[in-house]
Amino acid sequence: MAFEYELPDVGEGVAEGEIVAWHVSVGDHVDEDEVLAEIETDKAVVDLPSPVAGTIQELHAEEGDVVPVRSVVVTIDVDGGTDDAEGTADASGEPEAGSGGETATEAAGSEEPSVADGRVFAPPNVRRLARELGVEITAVDGSGPSGRITEADVRAAAEGDDEGTTERSDGEETTGRERTSSGDGQRKSAVKRRSDTERRSATGRRTNGESASADAADRERTLAVPATRKVAREHEVDIDEVPTEKERDGEAFVEPEDIERYVEARESAEVGASVESAEASAEGRPAETTAESEVTAESTAAGTGDRPVSTEPYRGIRRTIGTQMQTSSQTIPHATHHDTATVDDLVEARAELKPRAEDRGISLTYMPFVLKALVAGLKEYPIMNTELDEEAEEILYKEYYNVGIAVATDAGLMVPVVENVDQKGLLDLASEVNELAEKARNREIAPAEMRGGTFTVTNFGAIGGEYATPIINHPETGILGLGAIEQRPVAENGEVVARETLPLSLSIDHRVIDGAEAAQFTNTVIEYLENPTLLLLE
Known part of the structure; x- marks a missing residue:
């Protein structure tokens, strides 16, 4: 049948x-x-x-x-x-x-x-x-x-x-890694592989440059996380051909940097082939035509005149992010409040607690401190923890605190949600944030782990920058952006001194939240960040 x-x-x-x-x-x-x-x-x-x-x-x-x-x-x-x-x-x-x-x-x-x-x-x-x-x-x-x-x-x-x-x-x-098939007495993988002539990358044909792949590996099985396989597809690389010395559980394990090195070597070989072809033309010798040259010609023909272009499908997570951002920007009148916290005491507190956290196998960042300070502000100003029901024309006050953490991944921005932040300690929050971020980067996060947020935090300072205008994660009514914690000049008692400072950028839904409430909320968050002992009360 x-x-x-x-x-x-x-x-x-x-x-x-x-x-x-x-x-x-x-x-x-x-x-x-x-x-x-x-x-x-x-x-x-x-x-x-x-x-x-x-x-x-x-x-x-x-x-x-x-x-x-x-x-x-x-x-x-x-x-x-x-x-x-x-x-x-x-x-x-x-x-x-x-x-x-x-x-x-x-x-x-x-x-x-x-x-x-x-x-x-x-x-x-x-x-x-x-x-x-x-x-x-x-x-x-x-x-x-x-x-x-x-x-x-x-x-x-x-x-x-x-x-x-x-x-x-x-x-x-x-070894136990060889899996039995049904009935023939031989051992083979339960997942059958295509032949070399049938395999191709998910994004296009494989190139046929022998010189480019002279140092390529030739494996039947390669381990790699989904994000790495995505990089391979983007570069039209067969991941089984990428050389690597790393192993995991006895199998070859490829990471994105291995693919980048392989692609660079392939491109260098292609450049060498182009130079040889030019020299052959100058000497009147026929040059060999390779699949790479055909692909290059096709790419050039697809360009605008002398300006070749490449394309990438607008779909999947990237399209979802775009739709969400468009809905938010078109629906919500954004207003952004900027301020700066002087966080010398916070830096010292984290430095003191970090070794103790590492002894328990936990990497302690500043994010758990921010989450606790954030919840203190949300409790004092409940208007920040709301949602606007446009059809019912009601403001929904949420009496629980699920905070989304924006995470940059190879596939785009994902926002895992840490639930019930008010009920967890610093180390519990640190462990959960680290786990969710890793799952998001590896594309292993479940949809349920990205739903139910009441407020969002985005840490653009981890990449570089001080202030921004973060876009609200609709239907929430606020999002807090974190700049980089660095020493900056601060005026104290008529003198300019160097202090550790944290720039803050708070975007609000101005239909629901007034500028004064945004400023007061930010002041509360700053108070807790500048005096981390207050977090013991939360």
Whole structure:
């Protein structure tokens, strides 16, 4: 039976997804729950597991294509007739709970119900970890609810595999990272790779410059975080060809700087080839035509006259950010209040507490201090912790304090939310902020972790700068921008002295908040930042 698998509705308002990479080709046999592709939405990158076991008949989208939800993405010839397909996915192609077709919401940690047919229950992030560590997911015992497999289960299985090797039936030794296929007695990866002629990058054709790739690696498997793979796609680089000396769990591990070095070497080789071609032309010798020269010619032809241009699709997270910023700027009349806090005592307090935090494995930044001072200000001026319901014509006062932290990532600006800031200590906040920021940068953050904010903080000073006009995260009514903490001249008792100062930029929704309230709120925040012992009261 031919089963047409539609891109499931992953919720959270997502209407489409981009095919980042196919893990299968036409003719490949796949098992139920085996990952078919990586899908990038405007929320996150998620795996697309197969709801049935069978043979791939047709792929209906190319890598880099944007596919609407409920569009057919792959046709599978189901093993054993119709019985395997029925009950696993409904007529719309949407996976049922526990079928392996987890959505982005399930990847965030929702429990999967118990099913008595022996299927493996593990969310996409756990399956991805299993692939990176070379663990056969079907051999892992789940310790979670209803036998659900957790990251800890996978890591424990990986550590157990590393203790020794097992002997294959043919007498050869193999490590636990080699995964068994079904039925042929041989060991191979559960995720089949395309042949070299079939593989291509998600953003375009691969170039064929032998001189450029003379020092390239030739691996069958490479570990890398999603952000690194995005860099590889942007540069049209096969990540398996990028040289690296780094390893993780015994496998080659590539980071963005490895890709940059490889691209620089490739470009240098291309320049050398161009020079050789010019010399050959001057001497009357024919020059070889390479794929690189064809690509360069196409790029130049696509330009404006003598001014070549390149393009980048406006979609995914970048488009979501743009839409949100446009809605905010067009809906909210922004007003920005600037001020400066003198924070010598804060700098000293953090310096004193930082070693103690490191002893507990926590990196203590200034952000937890700012969050506590911010909540003190929000409690004193509740108008800052509001939302304007335009349809009901009501101002909603929120009596909880969930603060969004703007994080710059390779994919754009993301805003993870730290919930119930008023109920947490400095070290708890530091640990949570660090964890959320890392998950955002690695594109592993769940949509639920970016919802429910009541106020936002953006730290542009970490990159450089003093003041700005931050755009409010609609439908909130305020956002606080932080400049860089540096020594600056301050007038004291008629003299100019050097003091550690923190520039602050507060943008408000002027429909709801007056300038006087913004100034008073900022003064309260400054009071707590300049006197960090007051934070003990919060």
